[in-house]
Amino acid sequence: MNDQFEFHQIPYTAREVPLTLQPLLWEGGAACDMRIFWKKVVDNKLGAMHESRVTLIRTIYNLLSDIVVAGGSRETLKTGVNHVRSFYKCADLYRMHPTAETALVVYCKWVKDLYERRKIDNTNGSEAGIYGAASFMASLLGEATELGRDTFVVTSGLQPPRKSSAALGAKVDRQNFSQTKKFAEVLIDIINSISNNRCLGALPLKITFRSGLSVEHYAAAKRNASVPAAGSNILLDTSPSIRYPVFNIRIEAEMLLFMSQTSMNLSEASKLKLQDFRFKEEGAFTQVYAYKGRKKGEVIFTIFKEYKPFFLNYLAFRRLINSEANSSLLFGRFPQPGNPVSRNPNPRSLIMFLKRMGVPHRPASEFRKTRQNWLARKSGNPEMASEMAQHDLETYARNYAKPHHQTAATEFAGFYARLAENRKAALGGGCVEVNPIPIASTPLEINIPDCINPALCLFCVNYKGQITYDYIWALLTFGRLKMYEDLCHRKGQAGGITENSIVKRVREIAKQFSEVNAKCSGWYLKADGKVRAGEYHPRWAGFFDIIDAVLI
Structure with missing residues (x-):
């Protein structure tokens, strides 16, 4: 039978079942074993x-x-x-058919189910893994619905996994820096061993580590049962068809070292062009x-x-190897002769070489985290560290910032002293007190404002707005959201806030x-x-x- 959603781009063995999204077109197909799927279709x-x-599955495919x-x-x-099959299993469970319009609703149910199942069974x-x-x-x-990733993340309430509190320990912090330093030394040893003077010399090239470990690398030279004679022509061949393995090991070592410096x-990094640098x-x-x-x-x-x-x-x-x-x-x-260059940017040649040597490999992301946390602590300025790393402060805090025991001790000491001055409000803006106090015009149905609920946060005398365009845009959007919700719940519960x-x-x-000044008035009109x-x-x-899905 015709399978329009089978992935033909990868090879399969004779005993493998090809990967496909075809079963997702049927309710119950996502949970069906592919070995019996087509028989079930034929048997109706x-x-x-x-x-x-069809449309959404084709886009995902x-x-x-x-x-x-x-x-x-x-x-x-x-x-x-x-992951896609798991998503469609949830849709089948709730008798829903995902489309560009309903995918967000199904996604929220799916995420909730993932966490609910984990609460019931910790092995699930x-x-x-769930966050990934x-x-x-x-x-x-x-991307498939053009709503953007953030829409799905924010709406479902998805949160990154909590970091281990062990990262606060001085011992762990020293180990991270020590391991990163050791791996940097490994990369430098490889670069020095495959140096500009040696890379085109007679094979084998001797790669030596400061730990005392060393190995002779024959690149792609064909070896007999015995070690080839030092004077054989192939050991003097400097063409890329013979030297490509050692060239690639050095290039990938250089790339990781470069990434550790630039973040x-x-x-x-893999897309940077070779050009005239100043x-x-x-x-x-x-x-x-x-x-x-x-x-x-x-x-x-x-x-x-x-x-x-x-x-x-x-x-x-x-320049020496005419790259x-x-x-x-x-x-x-x-590339290996006869094959195109792999588009996969991972340093696979280096990883395989280190694996054969028994040397631990550390991903470049560890370098980046170490460099940026060192910069942030050294300068006391996370904004500068994130700017130098070429991303925003939120990305730095979410993906790179690691707790540090000494910094934490200092920060905690000043935290409570500043708490009464200003803290972030639930809706956005600021709050100048810990205890909520209702404003004089608070509706009768509200006794005490809630510091968690954004709507109730507005009815507190301690709530302070911000003089920014982003703030007024967010506030007006929140007001429009509440108007839409009113359309869905015209019959409010007795005694509840409307x-x-x-x-x-x-x-x-x-x-x-809008009445603060002319700039604020302009921001208000624009928002x-x-x-x-x-x-x-x-x-x-x-x-x-x-809400649109509910109203439809």
């Missing part, structure tokens, strides 16, 4: 195919196919397919520009001043904001126009999709 045990599912085309491994594809996936699956599907569905991620000293750092004719180009990355000699030496290595003839990329690797009271309070605060046009603040935008 799964009922009729649901045409409403194309996105997963793109992962393979971009160099993703078969394991990555297999994991992605399993780790917290990190849900995060993957949020990105996939966000670039693997995808960014340098400008800025204190303890060096800014690297792309030179374009007589014009000074933009800053591409920033490195520690001490790393500059390593980088210049690497550029000389690339431009093979690739225009700064860290472009050499959405009309909240909307009235939002308008009151918004009016006060009000956006909200009326349906362009909502990201913090609340995802909830409108749920």
